[in-house]
Amino acid sequence: QVQLQESGPRLVKPSQTLSLTCTVSGGSISSGGYYWTWIRQHPGKGLEWIGYIYYSGSTYYNPSLKSRVTISVDTSKNQFSLKLTSVTVADTAVYYCARDSGYMTTDHWGQGTLVTVSS
Amino acid sequence: QSGLTQPPSVSGSPGQSVTISCTGTSSDVGSHNRVSWYQQPPGTAPKLMIYEVSDRPSGVPDRFSGSKSGNTASLTISGLQAEDEAYYYCSSYTSSRTCVFGGGTRLTVL
Numbered sequence: 001q002v003q004l005q006e007s008g009p010r011l012v013k014p015s016q017t018l019s020l021t022c023t024v025s026g027g028s029i030s031s032g033g034y035y036w037t038w039i040r041q042h043p044g045k046g047l048e049w050i051g052y053i054y055y056s057g058s059t060y061y062n063p064s065l066k067s068r069v070t071i072s073v074d075t076s077k078n079q080f081s082l083k084l085t086s087v088t089v090a091d092t093a094v095y096y097c098a099r100d101s102g103y104m105t106t107d108h109w110g111q112g113t114l115v116t117v118s119s
Numbered sequence: 120q121s122g123l124t125q126p127p128s129v130s131g132s133p134g135q136s137v138t139i140s141c142t143g144t145s146s147d148v149g150s151h152n153r154v155s156w157y158q159q160p161p162g163t164a165p166k167l168m169i170y171e172v173s174d175r176p177s178g179v180p181d182r183f184s185g186s187k188s189g190n191t192a193s194l195t196i197s198g199l200q201a202e203d204e205a206y207y208y209c210s211s212y213t214s215s216r217t218c219v220f221g222g223g224t225r226l227t228v229l
Contacts, residue, residue: 046122047157047165047208049218060216096164103153104210104218105170112164 002027004097004110012091012117018084022097022110023077030055030075035100038071038082040093041112048093052100053080087117123148123209123221130227136197139224141209142190147219149190153212156185156194159223160205168207169194196226204228 008020022036029036038050051061053071061069065084073080084091095115099108124142131137141148141156148154154172157165167176169185172192182198192211196203209221 046223047210047220049210049220051217062217063215103151103171103212105153105155105167106157106165106210107167107170107176109164109166 002099002108004099004108006095006097006110006113008113008115010113010115012087012115013119014088014117015086018082018087018091018095018115018117020082020095020097020113020115021079022081023079024099025078027099028075029073029078029080032056033101035102036071036073036080037098037100037106039096039098039106041096042090042093049104050082050084050095089117091115092117121219123211123219125207125209125221125224127222128225128227130229131196131199132229133199133201135199136195137199137226138196139194139207139209139226141192141194141211141221143192143211143219144190146215147211147213148187148192150214151212152187154185154187154192155210156183157208157210158203158205159208165208199228201228 003025035052037052053059068085070083094112096112097110098106156169159165172187173185206223
């Protein structure tokens with residue numbers, strides 16, 4: 001059974017870079033066939049797709065965040081990561097990493113981690 | 120890309136059926152059979168309930184069904200149970216190879 005776990009700082013200052021890592025267990029990122037995804041949820045609000053990466057490094061991003069987002073993969077550690085630059089309080093959210101089995105079918109999710117942007 | 124449109128809330132009594140709509144555009148729901156539905160009880164991560172419009176992952180009860188007509192997809196839950204009370208989100212693949220979510224619908228079991 002694939003499991004995903006987010007890790008990283010829970011508090012980020014405005015204008016700085018939010019960095020999170022997702023560690024995948026129970027399956028290999030480099031085996032292919034899946035897209036490794038970041039999704040966020042503002043407090044009390046709906047889900048927002050941030051983007052995904054294939055093991056080869058191909059990425060697709062939400063157009064509204066594209067200028068600030070980078071998703072990368074480290075197959076040797078079976079991890080993928082999210083960087084979001086120039087954060088503001090509006091980036092405070094629960095960030096989920098997840099596995100997409102194709103065409104936005106997100107079948108495995110991490111538990112989510114709340115990241116707060118505050119000075 | 121704009122989000123998909125869902126009703127903010129729906130409700131039903133145990134045993135009844137409810138349907139949640141999800142309206143998009145010809146660039147997402149209307150042009151791809153790649154609509155998914157997720158269930159999210161408060162404080163938990165979302166769970167995939169329906170994918171590719173009407174397919175159910177293993178373990179999801181057949182009380183949950185999905186359909187699509189034009190730019191609108193629908194999730195129907197029959198034989199409502201108290202445990203179905205949660206938020207439900209739709210999502211769709213888009214022609215830009217991205218994903219868009221609906222705003223979410225709160226299901227209340229009366």
